[in-house]
Ligand code: C2E
Ligand code: MG
């Protein structure tokens with residue numbers, strides 16, 4: 716009886732693995748098809764300059780449009796894309812869409828700055844890096860309007876390569892932001908070494924800011940250190956006015972979150988819907 720039970724347990728585990736593999740293959744095919752049909756698009760979330768009370772930036776967030784028109788969020792396909800290597804093509808597609816957006820902003824004389832997310836594999840993607848550098852040098856793109864968000868995991872995996880590449884790219888005028896700050900490694904230690912211009916404090920510290928004294932202490936400290944180092948701070952997941960007021964009192968520079976606006980297909984300050 717005992718062995719019978721463990722056998723059936725093993726069997727069901729094997730079945731589970733098979734199911735998992737099957738869904739992963741299905742998702743991989745879904746992503747490949749979306750890349751081939753150019754069914755990736757960007758949504759934009761406004762970022763508020765707290766001091767001027769104006770929208771100064773927008774973060775571009777990738778979405779996949781399913782064959783039935785349904786919008787698929789990045790958390791559903793980015794992890795699988797990273798495991799299967801398709802992430803390199805997604806990073807390239809996002810970059811091309813970002814270039815189109817920057818060109819559009821330039822034709823409109825729109826001062827909005829655009830931030831994009833690149834994956835942890837971006838610094839090893841030589842085609843992406845060369846496309847990025849070449850694109851930023853073009854006349855019809857204002858490199859100063861682009862901010863590249865990287866996470867600590869991306870930057871720290873091979874810190875010397877990352878620092879060199881970042882400095883190289885920064886020569887075009889583009890800027891870097893350290894995304895999800897505070898949830899990574901020894902955050903402040905790496906911060907000193909990375910040539911970033913903005914720090915995005917992870918949403919998990921901001922969402923609970925009114926309730927948790929520890930979060931307040933952390934956010935205040937990040938703000939003070941950033942000011943001393945000449946870095947700009949962005950708080951993400953700003954979900955109510957109380958949080959926004961607290962951030963203002965800590966001299967945080969920028970706020971992003973549902974309280975200001977949800978991501979949408981439309982660029983802020985503009986009626987036109989970019990459809991790619
Ligand atoms: P992220 O870069 O930290 O982006 C912020 C995420 O938080 C976005 O989710 C955004 O919609 C969500 N968010 C914004 N404000 C609030 C708020 O007030 N409350 C809450 N609860 N959530 C808020 P989204 O668009 O689903 O993106 C999730 C993650 O997927 C991103 O996190 C980023 O890591 C990744 N991602 C998004 N776009 C790209 C891309 O183009 N390339 C790559 N490689 N990754 C991307
Ligand atoms: Mg981001």
Ligand code: MG
Nearest residue numbers: 894895915951
């Ligand atoms: Mg973030």
Ligand code: MG
Nearest residue numbers: 895917918951
């Ligand atoms: Mg985050």
